[in-house]
Amino acid sequence: MLHITASSGSGPLRDDACSYAAALDDWLATRPAALEAASRPIAAYDQRVAVTSALMGVLYDEGWARYGWPEQLGGFGGDIVHRAVMWDALARHGLPAMALYEHLEVLLPTLVALGNPTFMAEALPRFLRGEQVWSQGFSEPEAGSDLASARTRAVERDGGGYAITGRKIWTSWARYARWCLVLARTGTTESRHRGLSAFIVDLQDPGVEVRAIEQANGTDELAEVTFDEVLVGPERLVGEIGGGWRVAMHILAHERGTFGWFRHNFLTREVLDNLSLGRPAGDTLLGNALLDLAAVRASSFGGVRAHAADTVLGPRAAFVKLMLAASEQAVNDWVLASDPDLAVGVQDDHVAVNRQDYLFSRIVTVYGGSQQMQLDTIAKQILRLP
């Protein structure tokens, strides 16, 4: 096949995202077994992670998942547009969620830009193959929306490296992850955001404890992670000492501007997978969901395009974040109306997944920067209100 001519270096479709889209579409239409397995509704989260990781392995081996990442880190070249195409195509061909591979789009662009190249040249292919997954340790019990008040400390050790001690919470997929990007304080508490630095922590190292948080929707992909004098080498510093806030803002600005593209495709998938349950009484709800999805699609493609052109979306990313949350709630308002079984009992995997997704949609206005923080950002930085 055309796309597997390179085992390293540039892929033949690096400069032509349209041809990449067409070729990928053809390949997915052959219904590879890994896609079939990952497309069924699966209530058990561990199992969902397993089939999605298996699919990632196949996508890597076939070359598709290597596009959009730099050649020097094991990718085939190209940019975020290739990745935008890939996840769009996977959703359209039946994959119901990115699951923990959301972090490919949340964390990796920043790690590729600011992380140690030697370290990332090993870590990126392992993530892409589904072997070693990443998590993000930002929030703390006393630092939610007010991220700059984080207390986890990194103390420089004689002879180099740092010792990290503290507690992170709401750490998505930490239970499955090998690596965690941790925001820790290297300055004084009073230094606020200026005293933070970002480190890559191996969650298998001594001193790390990961405790799953069972969620209200029945899944447990969130976790609380404690660090007790966990040692990290200097090569695991991302950016500079005191540059942690810049790393965090790079991630959040990127995530808010482009994440809508990746996630909304799976919301469309959720609708398509439930259309057979739809009833006329829900048609207006469904129509509203369609409008909201169209808004996310149009605006987040602008975010993807801006990212590909190295343009900083800045505070405007807050718009996409708000639209995405609105669309996720609109879709699930309709799912609830179409499948009331989700509220009164769990009969099978389809109903169970609908229940998980519906309940999760009620918290999307909280994670990744609460809705109220997004509105504050717009009021202050865009509308320039006093």
Added chain:
Amino acid sequence: MTSVVESPDREFLEAAGAALRGTGPGEDPLEALGWWDLLAEFDDRDARGAALALFRAQGRELADTAALGALIAQPYLAAAGAEPGTLVAVIVRRSARGERLLAVGDVAGRTLLVDRPGQGASVIAAEKTELVPVTVPGRLTLHEVRVDDAALTPAIAEAEAAAVRARAVYLGRIGASLEILGAAEGTLALAVSYAASREQFGRPIGTFQAVRHLLAWAQTDSVALESVVTTAVALDAVALDAAAPQRHDEVVKALAGRNGRRICERAMQVFGGIGFTAEHDHHHFHSRVLALDALLGTSAELTHTLGAWWRESRADPSASVRALLAETGS
């Protein structure tokens, strides 16, 4: 300032705004702008984009022209053997009170196009009809067109009319949506500046989080609408089979009506009582949005119909990623 999608027609938007503001009484701002000539060059994507950008400017400036009917008439020009600038379509509205023909803007001296599905399209000089003024705020000239069917001159046979009808409605919906966007932006800009200057409890009301969030939501709705309608205009320019997704004009128009009304409502809440007076400009913008929402399919009916269509067809209504890529030249 806040667009997610940068419009290539921004320059024309500014020029159109200036022309609409600067035209004296008795002059046709569309003439001054060269807008009628654009209708003759509709195969050119830039000309089409510029012609459509007028509507956003028209909403912002609350300008009153016959452009919407002329835009809808554009696809019929060749079949009717008419020159751009002469033909203006009436908009057929149906409600529980029956069918009405509406002319938007000053149509004196123009030829009116009446297209009735199943019967083909007819024309009649505006002077030969009874134009009954419909009084609505919004600084918009509206007439109900009363015409004796016997006085209509058949101009385009049904088969030919049917071939361009969907395109005409498509253009009308995109134009109306852009004008809704412009009008909503107009009152939102007033509300933001009011919040910065109006003081209560010794400080500007724009310092209160409740007020700030109302305006931030309105801005989000405005950016959402801008993204969707400008993407539709861009997709329309792509020479690719089925570039625009199915029923895209309905999606755009439904979103425009819904978001446009929400923006106006939030702005009005920020204005407080003054926003509910005839003296304040808000109601003109608000009424303009309401009037345009009521033409070519209301937001309520389109939203419901789109939901029913999606449920029954099980189609994927998204713009394809390849069309989006082609549109941006990636």
